[in-house]
Amino acid sequence: MLPSGAVFFILISAVLLAAILAWVVAALYQRGMLALMRGGSTPASAVPIAASVTPPDAHPIPQASAGRAKLAANRQATIRLMLVLSGISLLIALTQSLLALLFVYGEGELRLSRVLLLGAVYAWPMVLAWGLARCWSWLRVLGGIGAYMAAMLMLVMARSTEAQTLASVSSWLGSQVAIPMTIALLIGASGRIRAVAPYLLPPTLLLTGSSVLTLQIMAQGSPDPAPWVMGLVHILGAYPTLFLFAIGPWLILSWPVFILGKWLASAYRAKRFSDLIYLIATYWFLILFASALTAMESVGWLAFVELLALLWLPLVLLCLRNALKPPPGPxxxxxxxxxxxxxxxxxxxxxxxxxxxxxxxxxxxxxxxxxxxxxxxxxxxxxxxxxxxxxxxxxxxxxxxxxxxxxxxxxxxxxxxxxxxxxxxxxxxxxxxxxxxxxxxxxxxxxxxxxxxxxxxxxxxxxxxxxxxxxxxxxxxxxxxxxxxxxxxxxxxxxxxxxxxxxxxxxxxxxxxxxxxxxxxx
Structure with missing residues (x-):
């Protein structure tokens, strides 16, 4: 079994690799766009031809349909979306709390007050979801999370029946946020990285995971390595051989990674998810994964049962699809x-x-x-x-x-x-x-x-x-x-x-x- 340190290394390496690749891909995409935009030859009689082309499916909506009543409807839609995102975050957090108390902390007898209190603390990514939906700056997001955790500090201290100090509670609350937010910032601090990195994260997780797993298997067999491995070390040297074993699985997984990318693109085209929902799901996954890592040393892979809480996101959106649907004739x-x-x-x-x-x-x-x-x-x-x-x-x-x-x-x-x-x-x-x-x-x-x-x-x-x-x-x-x-x-x-x-x-x-x-x- 992979130790928790190796799993943490997979996560950090995948996030860093996704961020670096995102920066490179965004720069190359921009360069390719500029090159294509400057290409082409001027068609003859461009403007007259343009006037003769029939607009496709031009909708006959009167201009009044986008009038003052629509502005009120837009406000209502904004409030409705924010409430849905808040509700999803609370459901995920409460489920995470319940699963953690059952399988991580080993609570024999669950108390509703404890589930609710821990769930309230775990719900801090709700602020992150608000920031993504309203396009807040990262500084504002961090300020909102800080204010939320300050409120949680007062709540925990007020509800605590044990001899807990302000310093110990503050340290515990800080530990809930520090690592997940650091990871989130790595793939979201820059606008261009945030536009690309979340979609590259699943492939990079697969690739870095394969590299670490291969090297782990190599390490377990190091006391008695195979003759062909020793031959490679003799020809290439120790470090080049390690690099080859780390990168080698990428060649094998290149086709599955390509298929995964195509599936993501086709799922997006089929409206299985939106850009906003994908971002929120990505950040919640990173937060739940990081939370499970801290408990992995004590309960092993069972700690990752917390990831099941993420199922609330597609389930709630599926149930509320009609309620969230805007009126016809946009x-x-x-x-x-x-x-x-x-x-x-x-x-x-x-x-x-x-x-x-x-x-x-x-x-x-x-x-x-x-x-x-x-x-x-x-x-x-x-x-x-x-x-x-x-x-x-x-x-x-x-x-x-x-x-x-x-x-x-x-x-x-x-x-x-x-x-x-x-x-x-x-x-x-x-x-x-x-x-x-x-x-x-x-x-x-x-x-x-x-x-x-x-x-x-x-x-x-x-x-x-x-x-x-x-x-x-x-x-x-x-x-x-x-x-x-x-x-x-x-x-x-x-x-x-x-x-x-x-x-x-x-x-x-x-x-x-x-x-x-x-x-x-x-």
Whole structure:
């Protein structure tokens, strides 16, 4: 049996390997995207062809369907999702508490008060789930967890009937959080790592586990090694032989790892899980795994019975699928922006678009500035398979084909996915015309806009000419050349555009943007 130290090494090695690979893959993905976007040749008569292409399945939802009532519904959907995530976390924590008391601590007679108290302590990842759902910064997440554990400290001290000191209780509570949060930060502190690493974690766990198991078997046979092993040591040396035995299983497992990746991508396409649910499941798995490791020395592999508590996540979502499902006829939001302003547009997505996803679909033209917010397992494994170029629109007649492949249905958590059009520099204008025809409302981030941003000027002209758009929300800041932007909008269309000053995207500004998106323009 593998000792607890070896199992801990597998976990840490897998997390570190996933984080390193995620950083490399994200950088290569960005480079590949830029190379493809700059490729292609300009099709003849691009704009006239674009105008002649029929938008696929354009929904006849009136503009009023995304009005003030929808903003209230969006708030209700947000509260409902947060309550569901809180309930799931509490169920997992209480089940973990019950299993730990039964199989780890060996409680002969269970007391409800003890199960509830330990469950309340184990429920601290609920704050992490809130942070993932609301796109909190890691600093805010850590602050929330600190506040939660401070409340637990007071509760434990108030309920304790034993001679426990404040220092001992604080130390025990800290031990519940320190290792799991360190591991979680390794695969989530950076946006780009968080976008890729959780999907690489299952393969890296499999690979590092095979390496450690092989070396463990080698160590057990070291007193009397096989002749062929000694031959390898004689030819290669001791350390190269150890490295060969550590990496050798990876070649054997390369095909199963490839199949595992394909299964993850296909399960995501089939809506078996969403990006949010997968992240929460990953962090809960790491937390339960780390908790079981601390008890492994005393009860062995039986400690991992705590992982059964994770079954509540798919079970509750399955039972509440209809309750979480948003009403039919979702509006579609088109997001346009000034490229190469990554931090600003990422903040906009965290504060506004993630809230919008509880109400309707989001479409945009793909770019590397939103890699950490829009990369999903389907994109990841298509790239790793070398098929990313197949997603790009190279000809006008491919526009409908690509848009027909968009996902317009809600995920199990009630949120809609973000659909992107992958375009060459020579075809993005064609796709833009179709996306505008498909949209109900447009959000355009013009912060940092200057006269040299010819792409944004073209987009403004298209929005001004499309009279079916009754709501176009434009964000600007102190460096935006607003006069130049307004020159692209003719006077009859100007009344359909709402300008919002957004030098800083805080919660107040996010609320103003959401209100403008949902509320009809007078």
């Amino acid at each position: 509006p579609t939001l088109l997001v346009l922006r000034v490229f190469q302003r990554d931090a600003q547009v990422e903040r906009l997505f965290d504060q506004v678009i993630e809230r919008w996803r509880l109400t309707g679909n989001t479409v945009l033209i793909a770019g590397t500035d939103l890699l950490s917010r829009t990369l999903d397992p389907d994109d990841l494994f298509i790239y790793l398979n070398g098929a990313l170029a197949e997603r790009f629109i190279a000809r006008p007649d491919q526009v409908n084909e690509r848009l027909n492949g968009f996902d317009w249905l809600p995920d199990p958590d009630g949120r809609y996915r973000i659909n992107e059009c992958y375009c060459f520099d020579s075809t993005w204008q064609i796709a833009l015309n179709i996306l505008v025809a498909r949209a109900d409302v447009v959000l355009m981030d013009l912060r940092g806009f200057h006269a040299e941003n010819h792409g944004c000027r073209y987009e403004l002209g298209v929005l001004a000419r499309d009279s079916h758009l009754h709501r176009v929300v434009l964000l600007y800041d102190r460096v935006t050349d607003r006069a130049e932007a307004q020159s692209e909008i003719d006077e009859p269309a100007a009344g359909r555009f709402t300008w919002l000053s957004a030098d800083r995207m805080d919660s107040t500004m996010a609320h103003r943007v959401l209100s403008a998106l949902f509320d009809p323009v007078d």
